[in-house]
Amino acid sequence: xxxxxxxxxxxxxxxxxxxxxxxxxxxxxxxxxxxxxxxxxxxxxxxxxxxxxxxxxxxxxxxxxxxxxxxxxxxxxxxxxxxxxxxxxxxxxxxxxxxxxxxxxxxxxxxxxxxxxxxxxxxxxxxxxxxxxxxxxxxxxxxxxxxxxxxxxxxxxxxxxxxxxxxxxxxxxxxxxxxxxxxxxxxxxxxxxxxxxxxxxxxxxxxxxxxxxxxxxxxxxxxxxxxxxxxxxxxxxxxxxxxxxxxxxxxxxxxx
Numbered sequence: 001x002x003x004x005x006x007x008x009x010x011x012x013x014x015x016x017x018x019x020x021x022x023x024x025x026x027x028x029x030x031x032x033x034x035x036x037x038x039x040x041x042x043x044x045x046x047x048x049x050x051x052x053x054x055x056x057x058x059x060x061x062x063x064x065x066x067x068x069x070x071x072x073x074x075x076x077x078x079x080x081x082x083x084x085x086x087x088x089x090x091x092x093x094x095x096x097x098x099x100x101x102x103x104x105x106x107x108x109x110x111x112x113x114x115x116x117x118x119x120x121x122x123x124x125x126x127x128x129x130x131x132x133x134x135x136x137x138x139x140x141x142x143x144x145x146x147x148x149x150x151x152x153x154x155x156x157x158x159x160x161x162x163x164x165x166x167x168x169x170x171x172x173x174x175x176x177x178x179x180x181x182x183x184x185x186x187x188x189x190x191x192x193x194x195x196x197x198x199x200x201x202x203x204x205x206x207x208x209x210x211x212x213x214x215x216x217x218x219x220x221x222x223x224x225x226x227x228x229x230x231x232x233x234x235x236x237x238x239x240x241x242x243x244x245x246x247x248x249x250x251x252x253x254x255x256x
Contacts, residue, residue: 009140012055017048019055026056028104029139032097032116033058041093043086043135061135066123068168074123075170078131080179083158084186086126086133091115091147098144110145117145122157148193152200153208155180156238161201161249163241166234173245177252184253194253198246205235 012019033047045059066074073079094116102109107119118125119141127135155161159179162169171179184194209232215223226232242249 009138013060016060017057018045018060019051019057022050022054022056023106023140025104025106025140028101029142030056031101032094032139032142035097036090036093039093041090043090044139045135045137061127061137063127063129063134065137066126066128068124070123070168070170073128073131076131077182079123079128079133080158080183081186082131082133083121083123083126083154084183086136087118087121087150087154088187090118090136091150102144105143107141107143109143110149112146113144114146115144115150116142117150118142119145119150119153121150121154148189148196148200149204151184151187151189151193152197152204155183155197156201156205158183161238161242163234163237166238168234173248174252177249180249181252181255191254197253198242198249202239202242205239209235 009021030047033044036044037046045061048057048059050056064071064073066079091114095114097116098113101116102113107117110117118136118139120138121136125136125138126133127137159171159176160169161176161180169176180197184197189197212223212226212232216227
């Protein structure tokens with residue numbers, strides 16, 4: 001058995017499977033994973049039940065996970081494009097699963113509930129084969145909502161739309177904006193989604209800060225550590241940066 005880096009969770013690899021903690025939301029997530037398998041979506045781990053001590057058993061997806069600081073492979077144009085294409089394929093595979101599955105998730109259902117959001121589609125939750133994104137992991141935060149909510153957080157992480165003093169980012173504003181446009185083009189985001197994307201990124205980051213602070217106040221050690229390390233301040237700084245450079249991002253998004 002090998003313990004893997006798992007964000008706020010302890011994840012253990014056993015051969016070709018991984019064991020992860022479960023929670024009250026897990027039945028909803030397990031239903032989603034079974035649906036994805038039925039739909040033939042190969043970019044998510046298959047579920048193999050639970051252990052006697054209640055951990056879920058999932059496929060181990062071989063490849064590179066995008067840890068920070070990002071490697072050249074994870075920051076490559078090919079990774080950006082394939083990440084967008086995989087997110088679109090995932091959303092398409094879940095669109096017919098929303099009806100009848102609006103409750104039981106960790107995160108709230110958002111309107112319009114078009115697809116099952118991943119809600120944390122970032123390099124650290126994606127698996128790459130070289131420069132190509134081939135899989136997505138950690139569906140604990142999945143819940144129904146609008147496509148643009150997932151796209152907003154994805155471009156925040158993959159473009160990324162971060163302030164210069166945020167060590168997780170790279171590129172000038174103009175370079176970031178061009179990468180946002182590439183992601184949205186590859187995803188197939190419509191004009192309505194593009195017109196609200198910057199506002200949706202700031203709303204998504206505000207919701208993330210509120211969530212982190214609430215979980216930290218409830219006594220969860222991982223989130224207390226994130227607050228102590230200043231993660232919430234970085235997100236608030238990125239919101240201010242987006243508002244300041246809004247015109248650059250919107251020009252790239254809406255041109256043509």
